[in-house]
Amino acid sequence: MKSVRTVLVTASILALVGGVGCAGQRYRTDAKFDTRYDFASVDSFAFAPKREKVAASEGGRILEQAIRDQLVARGYEEASAESADVLVSYDIGVYARAKLSGSNSFPKSEGGLNVQVLDRQTGQSVWYGWSETIVRDSDDRVEVIGAATAALFDDHIPTAD
DSSP: OOOHHHHHHHHHHHHHHTOSSOTTOSOEEEEEEOTTSOGGGOOEEEEOOOOHHHHHSHHHHHHHHHHHHHHHHTTOEEOOTTTOSEEEEEEEEEEEEEEOOSTTOOEEEEEEEEEEEEETTTOOEEEEEEEEEEEETTSOHHHHHHHHHHHHHHHHOOOOO
16 A cells, blocks of 8 residues: 555645646645644545535535545545444535636636545544635536546545555
């Protein structure tokens, strides 16, 4: 198994130096984590009990599936909430509406999502990350949420080997 801590520390150092992401990247991401937590022991995840409003929303359902896809692709197994190593919580929202003027005007919003990983035994947050972008009315929600989640995980989530 690749050292999860090594990957997390490397991602953090790259972020500090400004090396994470491309200059033209559409998604801004960042994450914070507990450096004392033994991430190398994490093999499985489950979703934490959901806030009803987020879980019932279209965006919430899309985000949960995007998170699941990213974690499974990185080698983590989904398990029951009673047996998983960590619990994953999330939120999604639109933070501002604006309309640019001129011949190239279009309605846009600043949208964001956040993901929190909790140690199942203690309930303590061990990792928190966010991704934000400009969302246009013409954007496909599944595409934007999936890409924003992938950008966050590509920049800041380790791979279990």
